[in-house]
Amino acid sequence: MPGPSRRPERVAARPPERLAGLLARHQLLHDPRREPRNHLRWLPELRRWQARRLEASFDRFLLDPRRRPAAQFFLTDVYNDRDFSRRDADIVRVLPMMRTLLPAALLDTVGDAIELGVVTHEFDLQMAQALQDLAPRRRSLDAALYAQAYRHVGQQPLRLHQVALIAAVGRGLGHALRLPGVATLLKLSRGPAKAAGLAELQGFLERGFDAFGQLGDADTFIAEIEQDELAVLQRLFDGHPDPFAGRMR
Numbered sequence: 675m676p677g678p679s680r681r682p683e684r685v686a687a688r689p690p691e692r693l694a695g696l697l698a699r700h701q702l703l704h705d706p707r708r709e710p711r712n713h714l715r716w717l718p719e720l721r722r723w724q725a726r727r728l729e730a731s732f733d734r735f736l737l738d739p740r741r742r743p744a745a746q747f748f749l750t751d752v753y754n755d756r757d758f759s760r761r762d763a764d765i766v767r768v769l770p771m772m773r774t775l776l777p778a779a780l781l782d783t784v785g786d787a788i789e790l791g792v793v794t795h796e797f798d799l800q801m802a803q804a805l806q807d808l809a810p811r812r813r814s815l816d817a818a819l820y821a822q823a824y825r826h827v828g829q830q831p832l833r834l835h836q837v838a839l840i841a842a843v844g845r846g847l848g849h850a851l852r853l854p855g856v857a858t859l860l861k862l863s864r865g866p867a868k869a870a871g872l873a874e875l876q877g878f879l880e881r882g883f884d885a886f887g888q889l890g891d892a893d894t895f896i897a898e899i900e901q902d903e904l905a906v907l908q909r910l911f912d913g914h915p916d917p918f919a920g921r922m923r
């Protein structure tokens with residue numbers, strides 16, 4: 675099994691330029707006119723199934739009162755089937771101001787969150803196409819068919835990068851949101867953000883701050899998620915008969 679993934683390497687652009695490039699990729703991938711795979715009938719079913727899978731893998735976190743808020747934040751704001759286009763559109767609007775308003779570490783983490791969304795949607799499109807090729811008459815997804823499509827798509831190094839981004843977003847939020855002055859900044863920006871129509875971005879940052887504030891040891895929590903996701907990834911590529919450890923059928 676591969677060990678814990680390293681923090682993703684970023685392109686040599688400054689953070690706002692990196693964000694601009696990621697947002698351009700995001701918009702292209704989600705445009706059904708330029709990316710027709712968005713119309714594939716398997717895509718919504720795939721997203722629903724993956725959301726259930728992730729929630730099942732988080733069962734022990736959700737049962738722990740201290741970890742539950744951070745786990746729910748991951749399920750709703752970081753790695754799930756939620757549409758993040760409104761949040762990302764907010765970022766487009768405030769790119770010129772972000773360098774002066776947000777700490778560099780938090781800006782990096784926002785970039786990681788957007789890149790995770792881009793990479794995940796790229797894989798979802800490939801998975802939906804694989805499912806269409808492998809099972810054109812099926813209407814529902816199960817663990818066996820998912821694993822078959824997963825191996826059909828392949829790209830293990832990029833899958834490892836996806837897991838690294840999940841960990842980077844979690845660790846980045848856990849650290850950056852505890853920096854001096856961030857709590858005050860978020861509190862003071864709540865009204866202006868709402869007035870400027872930036873509620874989605876503000877909500878993402880506030881929910882992350884609240885969730886990780888209750889968590890305490892963010893590094894251990896993220897390390898467990900990373901270890902779990904790497905184990906599932908390896909079992910899927912190895913053709914293990916029960917890659918999800920009995921949590922999905």
